[in-house]
Each structure stands twice: as structure tokens, then as C-alpha cells.
Amino acid sequence: MVITVFKNSLERKDNNNNQFIYKNRGMDLEELLNSSNDYYLDIDKAVIYKKPTPIGVVKVSYQGNHKIINKGYFKEQSTLDYNGLYKGKYIDFEAKVTHNKTSFPLNNIHPHQIAHMKKVIKHGGICFLVIMMNEIVYLLPGVNFVQYVETTTRKSIPYEFIKNNAYEIKYGINPVLDYLSVVEKIYFRGEF
Amino acid sequence: MVITVFKNSLERKDNNNNQFIYKNRGMDLEELLNSSNDYYLDIDKAVIYKKPTPIGVVKVSYQGNHKIINKGYFKEQSTLDYNGLYKGKYIDFEAKVTHNKTSFPLNNIHPHQIAHMKKVIKHGGICFLVIMMNEIVYLLPGVNFVQYVETTTRKSIPYEFIKNNAYEIKYGINPVLDYLSVVEKIYFRGEF
Numbered sequence A, B: 001m002v003i004t005v006f007k008n009s010l011e012r013k014d015n016n017n018n019q020f021i022y023k024n025r026g027m028d029l030e031e032l033l034n035s036s037n038d039y040y041l042d043i044d045k046a047v048i049y050k051k052p053t054p055i056g057v058v059k060v061s062y063q064g065n066h067k068i069i070n071k072g073y074f075k076e077q078s079t080l081d082y083n084g085l086y087k088g089k090y091i092d093f094e095a096k097v098t099h100n101k102t103s104f105p106l107n108n109i110h111p112h113q114i115a116h117m118k119k120v121i122k123h124g125g126i127c128f129l130v131i132m133m134n135e136i137v138y139l140l141p142g143v144n145f146v147q148y149v150e151t152t153t154r155k156s157i158p159y160e161f162i163k164n165n166a167y168e169i170k171y172g173i174n175p176v177l178d179y180l181s182v183v184e185k186i187y188f189r190g191e192f
Helices: A029-042 A111-122 A142-150 A159-165 A179-188 B029-042 B111-122 B142-150 B159-165 B179-188
Strands: A010-014 A020-024 A047-050 A055-063 A066-074 A082-086 A089-097 A103-105 A126-133 A136-141 A156-158 A167-169 B010-014 B020-024 B047-050 B055-063 B066-074 B082-086 B089-097 B103-105 B126-133 B136-141 B156-158 B167-169
Touching: A029 A047, A029 A082, A029 A089, A029 A126, A029 A179, A047 B111, A082 B082, A082 B089, A089 A111, A089 B082, A089 B089, A103 A159, A111 A126, A111 A142, A111 B047, A126 A142, A126 A159, A126 A179, A136 A142, A136 A159, A136 A179, A142 A159, A156 A159, A167 A179, B029 B047, B029 B082, B029 B089, B029 B126, B029 B179, B089 B111, B103 B159, B111 B126, B111 B142, B126 B142, B126 B159, B126 B179, B136 B142, B136 B159, B136 B179, B142 B159, B156 B159, B167 B179
Parallel strands: A089 A126, B089 B126
Antiparallel strands: A010 A020, A047 A082, A055 A066, A066 B066, A082 A089, A103 A156, A126 A136, A136 A167, B010 B020, B047 B082, B055 B066, B082 B089, B103 B156, B126 B136, B136 B167
């Protein structure tokens, strides 16, 4: 599988003979995207970050000047996870993995996230989903996604719809997922 | 002071006679901006959010299906706090309050944040600081800020510089801080 090409996925580990074992720990979709965003930032191609997960802080204490969280919980993001700037345009997207081979369950995307996507599209931003399914990474434009969910009573998107409406993001070395080349083709050159 | 006009700043509190005392707890700059962003979102004028504070999670436990954070700490944001979309343009800014009356201490903005601002400007985004100082809220364009820090050896920005290069954001009711009207004038109409 393609995972073996990722430089950062090699993990060095001492064994008893003081030799090193390089272990491929793999990368999940979030890591692939973060690594790609780091690369885009390094080569000055785009400024795109994953938003931190919102935390509800319940209890804190202090260790000297440091504030420590002693109780907290994870909250739901009201927007999508990633946003930023590419060639003067606002970019906003969410990444999801499904192990379902035949359809993408719609409960992966919350209603307030769909509302957010509609707003972004309306205000002239570029909005999409990155979906990993059947070992392929797809970019599904927000417009197609919103149109689908607004006209269906189904609780999932058939794989066939994704294959027909989304664009494959190929694996590479730098960046590991060059999704901006797909963004470029769809939103800047209108090639698809 | 202007704070008295804010509807949300009224806090109801029972006293011993079962009467209510309305206490004006005031709003800090972050609350004023969040409230303004909520308003912009409601009237469908812009899609701008404060990013969650990044948390380093050290220890978690589970209560049924719920993941609880038992130890965590606050991390520094590598970007600015607020970003989003207005009229097709990418908006990115940071809000800072100083109680210093004569100068704005530069250690308020970290070097990686300055690097981020330069990137945003270079890639065609709108980037600025919102500074509350001497009870006035200013919008200081990123370009002016970056130019200042790159040509100075000082550790702060004199108030005089802010008065000459920043634009006042007036208090109002809806929104409480209409910073987009200032953005509109600077970046869309070139009025200043």
C-alpha cells in the first residue's frame, strides 16, 4: 500500500541489540492532511490549518504560572475542521473516513456543518469534503454535497454518487495528499 | 461608559428578598467580537469565528461513551485567533487589550503570529489587529503593523503610531463592534 512512501511514518525504535527497527506506523487522514498543509506552508503555496478541537473547560488549577486543566470535555465544532487561504480565496473543508464500502453515512456531517457549508458557498468561499473511502481519497465539492443532502431522504450517500461527483486526490510524497492540485483544477481552471 | 448598552451583559441574580438584581458584568473584547460575529452570521453578512484555544491533552478517561479530559494544558495558537469569510475575501485577525496608556507592548503578538500575518497578506487575505487601548477599539491593518515591527528595535508601539495608522471601531448595539464597516472602508472602498 501507498502508506510506505511517507517519510514521516517511519518510527525509529531501539531493539535489544542497539540496532534500529524502522516501523511504519501509518498515518490517518488527519495526519496526511496536516502534513500536506505543513508542506504547503513551507513552500509558501497556501496558509491552511486544522482548527483546534473545541474544549469545554470545567476545572482548572495552577502550577506556578501554568494553568492546568483538571476537567474538560470535547465539544462539537460548529464549522468545518480546516480553513485557510489559497491564492486569495477562502478555503474551508472537512475530512472524513468511512469504512463503509458502499455508502457514506450522512451522520458523519452535522446539520450545523451543512448550514456552515451553505454559508461559505454563498459568501464566495471554496468549500468541500475530503472523504477517504475504499482506500481512495476523494474531494467532493460542497455544492454537490449540499445539493445531494437537500434533495434526498436517504441517510447516506451511495458510493456511486461519490465516484461520479467527487475527484480523486492522488497520494504522493510531497505533499502526501496534493488536494490543492484538485482545488486548482475544479475552482481555478474549471477543468472538470 | 458604553458598556451599559449591551443587552447580554445583564446578569440576573437572586438576592435574599427574592428580588432580582441586574448586574452589569461588562463584556471583554473577546465577548464583544464574538457577539458581533454572531450578529454578522445571523444577518448573513459574514462567516467569521474565533478559533478554539488549542489544548494539549495529557490524560483522558471515559464515562460511558463520553471522553473526559483529566489533564490538559493550554497551548499557543500558531495563527491569529479569528478567521473567516467576508464578501468572498479571507479575513484573519487577532484581538488584544492593553491597559498601557502610552504604548502597545509587542510581546502581545508572538513571532510566529507575525510570520502568519505576513503569509496572509502575501496570499491576498485581509489581516489586521483589533486593539483595545485607552477605552477605544482600533483596527490596525496588518500591513502597517508588520512594517512597524520590521523596522523598529523598540519593544512596543507608541500610542501615537496607533492613533495615526489605525482606524477606530465605534461601539454600537447591533453589532456591538461593527469592525466590518471599517474593513469595508479600508479594503473594499479604499476610503481611508
